[in-house]
């Protein structure tokens with residue numbers, strides 16, 4: 480039962496082959512048995528799951544239908560869930576029970592999903608390895624000595640290990656696509672403004688975007704359908720009609736223009752990944768796509784710009800966690816300054832503190848023009864590169880990551896080495912564009928992803944290309960041994 484995709488579950492529930500309650504029991508037992516190896520959950524919500532499953536079964540018995548009605552999922556632990564701990568992977572919020580549901584959580588619950596739990600993540604979504612969580616590192620089910628990617632590593636590991644069919648995640652600089660690549664999943668970062676950020680604890684507000692992690696493009700379409708849409712509570716939400724994503728899957732790729740940026744194949748890319756990317760290009764050519772070499776000349780500036788903008792916004796967003804308004808409070812403070820200092824010093828981990836310091840520095844008087852303003856100008860150049868490219872092509876294709884998943888601990892002493900691994904994903908966040916990673920092969924037994932980028936609001940096009948690719952390849956069906 481645990482091998483079923485969301486689409487298969489929807490058919491099974493509609494055909495009354497099993498109930499949501501039965502499926503939920505099976506998955507909860509599987510999580511209890513297997514998750515101790517992975518550490519992919521911060522909280523389990525068994526009681527909520529069983530009551531939601533029963534309610535979904537009752538709704539079906541009353542004639543209601545819907546692809547998500549009774550579908551078991553989990554939420555990355557930065558989506559607020561009413562009455563349930565929402566930790567953001569941090570000691571700072573270890574005892575925080577959200578007083579309300581995030582819009583994404585509420586929308587999915589209304590569609591009938593069953594919440595199995597809250598998934599592990601890098602602290603405040605900062606990281607590419609899921610090693611910065613207060614609740615410990617997450618392991619990659621493909622090799623338990625390797626990282627699952629981050630910051631949505633818990634969602635990715637749990638779905639890859641078949642503990643559940645799909646999960647929510649967020650992507651500020653790659654945190655949906657990179658863990659998808661590292662664990663053989665399909666992950667979609669929507670256009671900025673497509674999915675509400677209300678109740679999604681902010682890391683870098685101008686970059687953060689929620690989206691689905693699942694095994695197939697078909698399942699990403701189903702989950703995205705439940706997440707997307709205008710939200711008046713989010714001032715950056717865009718009032719744009721939500722298309723039927725499942726209906727977009729079956730378009731022909733005949734004549735589709737795919738751009739492959741030459742800058743993607745620089746020295747930093749593992750040549751074995753380059754070869755798998757070229758194989759995926761050939762596969763899409765067979766399906767009728769036309770390949771064109773393009774250029775994104777400002778790509779080299781994207782990492783330094785991102786690692787100024789994201790920490791700057793983070794330093795501002797995280798100022799609310801001061802032990803007074805929000806978050807952990809230290810024991811026996813001597814005075815107010817001591818309370819602030821120790822609450823933040825004890826509540827935040829090392830990587831979060833590093834970013835707050837970098838961000839506060841970049842925003843400080845005298846440095847603002849040199850760093851933050853400069854980074855914003857680069858951001859515009861990166862966006863302009865994409866706009867020029869999309870005048871010539873419909874989709875941009877390349878590797879999701881320069882390397883496969885590294886060993887746990889391998890980059891702990893060198894944060895910049897970890898930042899450099901985001902080279903292919905962060906540009907989409909700087910520009911606000913939608914991006915998808917799909918399974919495209921293996922290197923040393925570890926999964927490799929191919930990334931597709933599309934113009935604003937063309938999530939359906941990304942899902943269409945990935946689905947057609949998945950109808951003709953079987954990488955996405957491979958299962959990690961032991962799971």
Ligand code: GLN
Pocket residue numbers: 604605606607629630649650651652653654655682789901
């Ligand atoms: N690795 C990037 C960072 O640490 C992206 C993280 C994310 O997308 N949340 O900022």
